[in-house]
Amino acid sequence: MNKFRISLLLLLSCGILVSMAKPKTVKIHIIETSDVHGCFFPYNYTTLKPQDGSMARVSGYINSLRKAGDNVVLLDNGDILQGQPLSYYSNFVDTTEANIAAQVCNYLKYDAQTIGNHDVETGHAVYDAWHKALNFPLLGANVINTETGDPYLKPYTIIERGGVRIAVLGMLTPAIPNWLSQNLWSGMRFDDMIATAKKWVGYIQANEHPDMIVGLFHSGKDGGIVTDEYGENESMQVTKEVPGFDLILFGHDHTRFSGAVVNNAGKKVVLLDPANNAMSIAQADVELTKEKGKWSVSNIDGKLVDVRSLPIDEAYTDHFKSFTDKISAYVNRQIGTLSHDIYSRDGFFGTSAFNDLIHHLQLDLTHADISISAPLQFNSKLSKGPIRVADMFNLCRYENQLYIMRLTGKEIRKHLEMSYDQWVNTMHSPSDHLLLLSSSTVGDQQRLGFKNFSFNFDSASGIDYEVDVTKPDGQKVKILRMSNGQPFDENKWYKVAVNSYRANGGGELLTRGAGIPHDSLQSRIIWRSQYDLRRYLIDWIEKQKDFDPQPDTNWKFVPEAWVKEAGERDFELLFGKK
DSSP states (O other): OOHHHHHHHHHHHHHHHHHHHHEEEEEEEEEEEEOTTTOOOOOOOTTEEESSSOOHHHHHHHHHHTTTTOOOEEEEHHHHHHHSHHHIIIIIIOOOOHHHHHHHHHHHTEEEEEHHHHHHOOHHHHHHHHHHHHSSSEEEETTEETTTSSBBBBBEEEEEEETEEEEEEEEEEEGGGTSSOOOGOOOOOEOHHHHHHHHHHHHHHHHTOOSSSEEEESSSSSOOOSSSSOOOOOOHHHHOOOOOOOOEEEEESOOEEEEEETTSSEEEEEEEEOTTTTTTTEEEEEEEETTTTEEEEEEEEEEEEEEEOOOOOOHHHHHHHHHHHHHHHHHHHHEEEEESEGGGGGGSOOOOOOHHHHHHHHHHOOOOOOEEEOOOSEEEEEEEEEEEEHHHHOOOOOOOOOEEEEHHHHHHHHHHHHHHHHHHOOOSSTTTTTTTGGGGTOOOOTTTBBBSOGGGEEESSEEEEETTTSSSSSEEEEEEEEETTTOTTTSSSSEEEEEHHHTTTGGIIIIIIOOOGGGHHHHHHHEEEEEEEEHHHHHHHHHHHHOOOOOOOOOOEESSHHHHHHHHHHHHHHHHOO
């Protein structure tokens, strides 16, 4: 056999071996946390009790994957700077160290993070410093610097695992102007997600040639605020209309979701939303196959992992012990004494000491004619005895400022009409529900059994009125008089105390309800507080020391014979027997 034939046989046999060899595969775990809201430790610094979930358990789970030698990509989807007293403390009280949110995510070795609306709510000083402290990219392709026209944050990042290049594109819900004062996001604008995704997916494919593309969107699945320019929750729409994504990890709506859809190009895309407070994580187990020198996604298994009762990472909690010791001292400081128990849940059924406490503060601070406020907690209790700083986070959930607005009497009534239309049912018989409930939202961490968001259930103080639940929507509220005995005039201008969320259009009660154009809201604001409402509340209670809050009894549901029994039934459905 001559050398040529031997060489040919060797080449042929090598080709056969190559053709018979299995394609190379790589498996990668892509993990998402979202809407953590300061739940970094297995202790709730508002209720002063241990809590399930938290990043302390997430840390243990991630460690187990990494110790097994698996490829892990760890991503966070925003709303991490707000929610617990420890976040408030790190954001506004002791700012000498790097923000605790940055410290936690750096410790866990995150690969990327998207900014959330509640992160923007903290203001430039807080979120710009947090951004600088991160050891990984903060993403926001549709958050645009108005001076340059370029993204204010990095639009995407490339992460490599096992030889695979993964592009992660981050975006934020563009509905920020509907909730937050412009000073909090000065120099920025928020573009439509669909147009932004089309632009950047095309750019990434042409310039980065990634092996897979992941969307990391702080925007819910669908619904929410919809305008001519954008939608609040567009993750599903982006998935369907923008080809190129293999996996969409989203959040913002605090609703667990695990599923897949086929986009307009006929490709299956997996979508995951772990909801809030580090109770679950989203996990995509991705398998990629390499053939002819090119990787392709061969399979994605998506799931939500419940971490509520997983073991706590003791090394993690030990690492942050000096910080948690400071937080314990901060939240346990006594600021007054409460004469009796008060409950947030009472505010859903009429006037209550819990909600009217906020009304009293708003009127006392502003000397406004009328106060408007909603219950900001579903089922919280302030117990008789010492009042501590922690209790103020039960009363005021968010870092809202206090505003005074000029509203006409008619606008006030229409505002309340929309509020109660979302809040209460239209009763046709005594056996109907009083409240507007929905069985589909019982497990929803924001609606909690209501059809609509309870933080939009505004009531008023400073006026006496009735809400007739037998009347159709838009005709339920009858304002009787000012609470000081003066007549109420729908054509008169009044000074109204509201929080900054509502004044900037949050909940659309002033725009869609009262009929004020969104671009006119700022002209109606005649005063803004320097600090958040919670800070004033702490000072207010410290001055009073002994505290005996009582309900105003300035409004009620009618007819009383119907609503009493219906209210008792609905109370039991939502909260159990008294």
